[in-house]
Amino acid sequence: MEPVTAQVLAKDRVGEWIERLMAEAEVIAPVLAHGGDEVFAPIRSPGEVLWEFTNPVHPPKRFLLPQTDPVVAIRRGDNGYELEAIVDERRRVLLNVRSCDVAGLAFLQHVHAADLPDRSYLERAAATTIVCLSCPDPCPLGFCICSGAGPFAREGYDLQLSDIGDLLLAEIGSERGGELLAATDGFFRPATLAEMAQRQQLEEKAKQLLSEQTCHFASAMRRVSTGRVAEDLWRKMSDWCLECGACNFVCPTCFCFSVKDRHNGDGWLRCRTWDSCQYPAFTLEASGHNPREERRDRIKRRFFHKVSAQYYQRDGMVGCVGCGRCVEVCLGTTDMPAVVAAIRKGEWHG
Amino acid sequence: MDSLFLPGVARILDVRDETPDTKTFRVVLRDRAAHDGFEFQPGQFVELSVFGCGEAPFCIASSPTRPEYLELTVRRAGQLTDALHRLGAGDEIGLRGPCGNGFDVAAAAGKDLVFVGGGIGLPPLRGLIWNVLDQRERFDRVTVLYGARTPNDLVYKDELKRWAERSDVEVLVTVDRGEPGWDGIVGMVPVLFDRTELHPRTSLAFVCGPPVMITFVIQDLLMRGFADHAIISTLERMMQCGVGKCNHCAIGHRYVCRDGPVFSYSQIKELVE
Ligand SMILES: Cc1cc2nc3c(=O)[nH]c(=O)nc-3n(C[C@H](O)[C@H](O)[C@H](O)COP(=O)(O)OP(=O)(O)OC[C@H]3O[C@@H](n4cnc5c(N)ncnc54)[C@H](O)[C@@H]3O)c2cc1C
Ligand code: SF4
Ligand code: FES
Numbered sequence: 082m083e084p085v086t087a088q089v090l091a092k093d094r095v096g097e098w099i100e101r102l103m104a105e106a107e108v109i110a111p112v113l114a115h116g117g118d119e120v121f122a123p124i125r126s127p128g129e130v131l132w133e134f135t136n137p138v139h140p141p142k143r144f145l146l147p148q149t150d151p152v153v154a155i156r157r158g159d160n161g162y163e164l165e166a167i168v169d170e171r172r173r174v175l176l177n178v179r180s181c182d183v184a185g186l187a188f189l190q191h192v193h194a195a196d197l198p199d200r201s202y203l204e205r206a207a208a209t210t211i212v213c214l215s216c217p218d219p220c221p222l223g224f225c226i227c228s229g230a231g232p233f234a235r236e237g238y239d240l241q242l243s244d245i246g247d248l249l250l251a252e253i254g255s256e257r258g259g260e261l262l263a264a265t266d267g268f269f270r271p272a273t274l275a276e277m278a279q280r281q282q283l284e285e286k287a288k289q290l291l292s293e294q295t296c297h298f299a300s301a302m303r304r305v306s307t308g309r310v311a312e313d314l315w316r317k318m319s320d321w322c323l324e325c326g327a328c329n330f331v332c333p334t335c336f337c338f339s340v341k342d343r344h345n346g347d348g349w350l351r352c353r354t355w356d357s358c359q360y361p362a363f364t365l366e367a368s369g370h371n372p373r374e375e376r377r378d379r380i381k382r383r384f385f386h387k388v389s390a391q392y393y394q395r396d397g398m399v400g401c402v403g404c405g406r407c408v409e410v411c412l413g414t415t416d417m418p419a420v421v422a423a424i425r426k427g428e429w430h431g
Numbered sequence: 432m433d434s435l436f437l438p439g440v441a442r443i444l445d446v447r448d449e450t451p452d453t454k455t456f457r458v459v460l461r462d463r464a465a466h467d468g469f470e471f472q473p474g475q476f477v478e479l480s481v482f483g484c485g486e487a488p489f490c491i492a493s494s495p496t497r498p499e500y501l502e503l504t505v506r507r508a509g510q511l512t513d514a515l516h517r518l519g520a521g522d523e524i525g526l527r528g529p530c531g532n533g534f535d536v537a538a539a540a541g542k543d544l545v546f547v548g549g550g551i552g553l554p555p556l557r558g559l560i561w562n563v564l565d566q567r568e569r570f571d572r573v574t575v576l577y578g579a580r581t582p583n584d585l586v587y588k589d590e591l592k593r594w595a596e597r598s599d600v601e602v603l604v605t606v607d608r609g610e611p612g613w614d615g616i617v618g619m620v621p622v623l624f625d626r627t628e629l630h631p632r633t634s635l636a637f638v639c640g641p642p643v644m645i646t647f648v649i650q651d652l653l654m655r656g657f658a659d660h661a662i663i664s665t666l667e668r669m670m671q672c673g674v675g676k677c678n679h680c681a682i683g684h685r686y687v688c689r690d691g692p693v694f695s696y697s698q699i700k701e702l703v704e
Contacts, residue, residue: 166434367508391684
């Protein structure tokens with residue numbers, strides 16, 4: 082176990098600490114919303130922040146990759162069109178993000194920085210501080226341990242908080258995390274060895290609760306990467322997919338998009354908008370030709386992108402962080418663990 | 432770091448009708464320095480904006496050896512291309528790019544070159560053909576084989592004539608269906624292979640056109656002794672970003688907009704959905 086630099090904060094001072102954060106940045110945290118849903122939203126007061134919650138059905142992805150994200154402003158000027166790249170450098174703190182979602186954000190950071198760097202994502206991410214809240218009681222549908230994404234985060238966070246009774250223990254994951262603690266001097270003090278051990282016990286206990294391996298990526302990866310999944314199996318599975326795209330939209334690692342112009346005053350905003358590889362029009366060419374005409378071709382695509390060795394090598398991790406959201410939202414049964422199990426066993430029972 | 436999505440504004444200088452549904456647009460980037468700095472390879476493409484309609488990919492149909500302007504040949508196929516067809520000289524569009532890999536012109540030096548185009552597949556080859564003709568001494572035999580559905584669907588009719596008049600280029604044109612007044616060859620593109628002398632061992636074949644045509648032409652070339660790596664083609668996919676981010680053009684873990692659109696047949700065989 083690597084030595085961790087950790088500090089502790091008394092819980093009764095958390096509100097004051099969050100107020101300090103709010104003075105510097107927009108703070109986004111899980112809050113109770115209309116109808117009793119728990120969602121990530123900008124907070125107006127520290128009291129709104131939830132500390133015990135079911136991970137919201139939408140990950141905090143949308144604060145870095147909004148569903149409709151203006152990237153260029155288009156205006157008609159006196160001397161023709163004027164174009165301007167839109168850059169969002171607003172400072173944000175994502176508070177109480179679970180380890181699976183921290184891994185999801187690390188994945189998005191990687192894909193947007195790789196090859197041609199995507200400034201509109203990267204600048205927003207650079208201005209965003211990620212404060213993780215570790216998971217001592219893993220959620221019922223999650224299988225983060227199978228993708229190495231939890232229940233405690235190993236990287237990708239600026240701070241990771243763990244609830245150790247009357248105190249919150251904060252591990253520093255980055256220079257920015259360190260600066261954040263330094264800037265709020267007086268709230269934190271260095272953790273004792275006993276407090277560190279307490280956090281360690283929480284992690285061990287959480288891992289035991291998750292111990293049963295539920296999603297065997299490695300064996301599915303071998304088959305998917307070498308095309309050793311029967312076409313008929315894809316077909317049978319795809320019969321259970323309603324092509325709603327929900328799995329894509331709630332997934333912390335999905336990032337496919339389309340580009341559209343939207344009216345804005347007397348000009349337009351060029352926006353990137355979420356899209357889904359499960360929609361037939363995703364690959365429909367203007368000629369009418371569609372290389373992924375059949376639903377089975379599209380479901381195959383989704384799982385190739387998420388679990389193939391080719392993408393694993395390219396992205397450095399499987400494209401699933403085991404959050405369990407697609408299990409929750411899928412109207413059929415073609416969620417990640419179900420499909421991985423079917424691929425592994427070579428059979429599907431719907 | 433520049434935004435991946437920010438186009439440059441370009442001005443249309445001239446529009447030429449090619450066929451009833453296809454036009455060639457001659458454009459320059461409005462910013463002179465940006466235009467002069469716009470370096471590209473034949474086979475690369477641009478993301479073209481019609482403001483308010485969005486963007487679509489079009490290959491650059493002109494040659495980098497003629498840098499005064501860029502040319503794009505566009506068939507009317509839907510919303511954006513419709514709107515583009517309504518624009519004329521003086522109107523402004525957006526250009527983002529160049530995108531994609533382009534043809535490897537240096538690797539073609541000293542070879543016999545066979546260009547095989549079908550229908551709207553001639554534009555990407557046209558940029559390469561002019562590039563080759565502008566430095567003709569670097570290449571051996573040059574053969575252009577082109578086919579379209581009807582005589583009306585042939586693009587670059589004047590240029591085909593000009594190339595045919597040259598003694599250092601062989602040009603053969605065919606149409607699927609003849610019409611009164613057409614006294615040329617009738618038949619699908621592969622019929623042209625029997626009318627010319629092919630030299631598979633010393634040649635590179637560049638094949639562009641609709642997917643069905645590409646499939647048939649490649650099979651035919653293989654039968655005639657062309658090696659997989661000597662057959663070079665361009666793939667078309669639905670594209671949104673052109674910069675390897677949106678995932679629309681993915682084939683397996685390859686991206687047509689980044690790894691392509693130009694692929695050799697040996698590479699194409701390895702692409703698996
Ligand atoms: C690398 C590359 C290079 C290219 N180069 C050229 C070129 O040089 N010249 C050229 O002419 N073309 C070229 N193309 C093709 C060109 O990009 C398309 O023709 C263009 O995108 C069409 O855009 P559009 O908005 O006009 O058509 P769209 O409005 O997108 O629609 C095209 C057609 O598809 C149908 N359609 C659209 N969406 C749907 C849907 N959801 N369901 C059913 N039908 C639908 C429409 O009815 C319409 O008939 C190239 C493509 C690529 C990928
Ligand atoms: S595939 Fe499903 S379980 Fe995996 S990260 Fe995406 S939504 Fe979560
Ligand atoms: S067009 Fe977006 S990834 Fe290729």
